[in-house]
Amino acid sequence: MTDISPFNHDADERVAAKHAVSIAEENWRSLCTQYASTFVAAERRSSDIQSALKELLQEINCNTKPSVKRVGRALDPNYAEGDNDDEEDSEGEEEDEDNGPTQPASALLADLAEKHRLRRRTLMQHSSLLELLELPSLMDACVRSSLYEDALSIAGFANTLERRHLIDSSSTEKEVEKQTVVVGVVSEIRRREADLRRMLIHRLRGDVTMPQCLEVVTALRRLNGVELERRNNKSGEHDLEGVHAAMEMRLQVDFLEARDAWLEGGIAKIGSAQAAAAAASDKGGASSRTSAQAEQILDGIERYRTRCFEIVTQFLAIFRGSFAPSTSSSNNQDHSFSLLSMWTARRVQTFLTSLNSNLISHVHDTATLRDALDASSFFASSMGRVGADFQSLLAPIFEPLLTKMIVGYWSDGLNGMGETLKACRDAGIAGPLFGTETSSSKDRSDGINVDDVDVQSSRTPHPPRSLLALPPLARFLNAYLTGLNELRRCLLPGAFPSIRLAHNKLIADAKMALQANERAALTPGLRGEATKLREAAAKMKAEFDKCVEPYMKNTLEVALGSFDYAMAEADKARIEAEKKAALLAAEKARVAAEERAKAEAEEIASRRKAEAETAAAEAAMKMMTTEEQGNSNEEMKATD
Secondary structure (H helix, E strand, C coil), X not given: CCCHHHHHHHHHHHHHHHHHHHHHHHHHHHHHHHCHHHHHHHHHHHHHHHHHHHHHHHHHHHHHHHHHHHHHHHHCCCCCCCCCCCCCCCCHHHHHHHHCCCCCHHHHHHHHHHHHHHHHHHHHCHHHHHHHHCHHHHHHHHHHCCCHHHHHHHHHHHHHHHHHHHCCCCCCHHHHHHCHHHHHHHHHHHHHHHHHHHHHHHHCCCCCCHHHHHHHHHHHHHHHHHHHHHHHHHHCCCCHHHHHHHHHHHHHHHHHHHHHHHHHHHHHHHHCHHHHHHHHHHHCCHHHHHHHHHHHHHHHHHHHHHHHHHHHHHHHHHHHHHHCECCCCCCCECCHHHHHHHHHHHHHHHXXXXXXXXXXXXXXXXXXXXXXXXXXXXXXXXXXXXCCCCHHHCHHHHHHHHHHHHHHHHHHHHHHHHHHHHHHHHHCCCHHHCCCCCCCHXXXXXXXXXXXXXXXXXXXXXXXXXXXXXXXXXXXXXXXXHHHHHHHHCCCHHHHHHHHHHHHHHHHHHHXXXXXXXXXXXXXXXXXXXXXXXXXXXXXXXXXXXXXHHHHHHHHHHHHCCHHHHHHHHHXXXXXXXXXXXXXXXXXXXXXXXXXXXXXXXXXXXXXHHHHHHHHHHHHHHHHHHHHHHHHHHHHHHHC
């Protein structure tokens, strides 16, 4: 054991070391892969620097070599003008320099001294030149770090440089061409200004608060001021007000476009009904999917309202001063308000188009339709505070949908009744066409309680219980009442004419269906329970004309809340109730009189009977007395 344990310990250390080496190699490879682009960029940068240095050395050599040669010739006492050189450098530029006249040594030395002085002065300003050359990089860093004030200060300093060194009236065109460093720095700063403008506009595409939005717009206005100053420095334009107005208009357009992109992005992610369908498909179930779609539609309306109102509020708060008339002309007013009006009209039209498509595709009940109408009406009233109320545009969207939903319930009931009648005729059975009628059907068929004469005509009357004997008509009436119940959840007055037309068409179609059923039942050769089928067809047609059609008209008017009809029905119900109350009172009085007369007759009869009994008793007493007297007389006679 003592000999094996060190071997195992060494083996474990080697395994651990090997594992650590493999891990380090993997980390090294991952780091190399991660920073491969950086290494490649550094390698390319080093190669670019080397090539630039080589070009600089060649340029320096080419530029200084002729001057050195001229100075050497001027200082050489053995050199005579016109001698030919057979040296190695015999290029075209050097031949032109050699063939030119040789200046004296004093002039060359003075020229060299002047150049040396210039270079020394340049070297003394080395730190300032470095700062000048670093201005584009500094502005780029400020733009990336969102230091807009510093970036705008650098842009303004670029205008100062351009005014001092490039656009000075005393400087000639040749001197301006020599200012290559300043020209390069100013052009780079101009490019950074474009980057700053794009970044500021891109920031407006996100969720920014009012202070942040005001900060961004202020920075854009200062940037416009810098550009306006540069134009004034270059061309000296006198129409600065027109240029400023054009820049302000462009700023407003950029603002609305950026905020429009933010609005579209948020609604596309959250408010779409397609996203709701995809989210609800994971849970399963038609009810959950429908509720999820409704919630998504309502959430989309609320988000659209919030964002639209926020954009309009920000625009009014920032550009409200632009709504005043222009000072240059009393007739030339600023178009900011018209621009906001056009944007608002376009957004409202887009909202209505999207809402209409979502409602048609994903809303199938009036409760959700009512919620969507409430949310849209609140959106329209909110926009009304800024002069963009569009409540009148909601009715053409919601009223046809409401009518379509109600007519759908009615059509389902009519189709179900027709299918039931056809199935019974084809099968030759009449059992499903008959039901049981309760004993209280006659008392409750008219919807009026005899014991309680206070009838409320504003409530839907009770369905006639006589229809329990005819199940197809009862189911048809239930479907009709279901449609009216759905109508009450979202009652729109503008849909009343179309609903009345649909009601009349429904009654006509129901009559035609019942007539067709009766004709089919009267057709010779009907198999099965033909007699009962004909009886059921005739009874349903008569019951529909007598009971169902008037009840449907009454319930429709009550559901629509027709005041005139309700008053007429109330008067009619009151008159009927008064008549029934009078009849009831007369009946009670008659019964009471009969009972009273009967009681009096009974009392008279009993009194007469008692008198007769008394007279009979008295007569019997008299007879007994007479008999007793006769007996006593006979006894007395017998005794005598």
